[in-house]
Amino acid sequence: MYDVLGVGCNAVDYLCPMDRYPIEDEKMQVERIEMQGGGNVATALVAVARLGGRAAFHTVIAADHNTEGILASFKREKVNTDHLIIKDGNNPLAVILINRSIGSRTIMYSKRNVPTFQPDEIHGELIQHAKVLLIDFYFPEASLTASKIARSLHIPVVVDAEKPSPLAGQILGNCTHVIASRGFVLHFTGMDQNTDEHALLEEFSLRLESPFVCITFGERGALAIDRATNRTFRQEAFKVDTVDSTGAGDVFHGAFAYFLSREFTLEKATLYAAACAACKCRQIGGRSGIPTLDELEQFMEEYTD
Numbered sequence: 001m002y003d004v005l006g007v008g009c010n011a012v013d014y015l016c017p018m019d020r021y022p023i024e025d026e027k028m029q030v031e032r033i034e035m036q037g038g039g040n041v042a043t044a045l046v047a048v049a050r051l052g053g054r055a056a057f058h059t060v061i062a063a064d065h066n067t068e069g070i071l072a073s074f075k076r077e078k079v080n081t082d083h084l085i086i087k088d089g090n091n092p093l094a095v096i097l098i099n100r101s102i103g104s105r106t107i108m109y110s111k112r113n114v115p116t117f118q119p120d121e122i123h124g125e126l127i128q129h130a131k132v133l134l135i136d137f138y139f140p141e142a143s144l145t146a147s148k149i150a151r152s153l154h155i156p157v158v159v160d161a162e163k164p165s166p167l168a169g170q171i172l173g174n175c176t177h178v179i180a181s182r183g184f185v186l187h188f189t190g191m192d193q194n195t196d197e198h199a200l201l202e203e204f205s206l207r208l209e210s211p212f213v214c215i216t217f218g219e220r221g222a223l224a225i226d227r228a229t230n231r232t233f234r235q236e237a238f239k240v241d242t243v244d245s246t247g248a249g250d251v252f253h254g255a256f257a258y259f260l261s262r263e264f265t266l267e268k269a270t271l272y273a274a275a276c277a278a279c280k281c282r283q284i285g286g287r288s289g290i291p292t293l294d295e296l297e298q299f300m301e302e303y304t305d
């Protein structure tokens, strides 16, 4: 049995921390360029495993010079890789410019030669062995199939709705717990950039059947609605010395999915997800700052003191 089974993106991130942006055509020496694993669901599953959950990844990985490193990192993190499918092609790459002075990250990524995950490659029986399914929109057809199967089995589906996709509406229709970034919601609803956060959540949730709908607003936190009680609640972001917010959203989703599998209330799962994402922001890259459960609890204790 897995606490969280993930279907979605795995990537290789090249992280480049700097104190100011380069100007065009400049040759700028930086202190270091670091490689870390990335990808929404991949990083979310690392968060699940660090927190002590049983995480498994069902996705397509390309056979290139990064494959060995990718598999070794999942092994180290105790993310199960028995259900990875390895195909010819290249793994997605991202170059991330981190402006340490404000903790922002600017991401350029390529999907060149990335093999696809076909819906008929989804291992239906595997989904039965998951308490929670976590998906993103990287392989939309595969995510749609996986989400349909999970729904037919009454398994909760958490989705990281971040990048617009033509299948978004259909996929969201199968998701019980929708956690979307502000940018996605603006695109999906067609609402104006200046729309108030409550109005955005109301409009977005009106278009969905999901029992839980949440929008994340970066360091402005998250706003969520529990449809069972019709209660809207805000989860402030924890204030930390942010050096890099890369992967904060991924970690938020992973932690939320894990605490949902542990049957935390929606408020408590959201609180822990925000704390986990904030811990991550204190270090460079999507993966290095992800806390263990002990570290997370210690962080929350210190924070509330």
Ligand SMILES: Nc1ncnc2c1ncn2[C@@H]1O[C@H](COP(=O)(O)OP(=O)(O)OP(=O)(O)O)[C@@H](O)[C@H]1O
Residues within 6 Å of the ligand: 103, 162, 181, 182, 216, 217, 218, 219, 220, 221, 222, 236, 237, 238, 239, 240, 242, 245, 246, 247, 248, 249, 250, 252, 273, 274, 275, 277, 278, 281
């Ligand atoms: N600078 C920050 N400090 C503390 N918490 C943060 C910060 N940035 C993000 N978070 C936490 O992570 C959550 C998700 O972040 P965000 O809305 O930026 O996700 P995103 O848009 O999907 O971005 P990405 O997936 O690229 O990290 C926020 O609601 C907040 O709780």
Ligand SMILES: [Mg+2]
Residues within 6 Å of the ligand: 040, 160, 162, 181, 249, 250
């Ligand atoms: Mg995100």
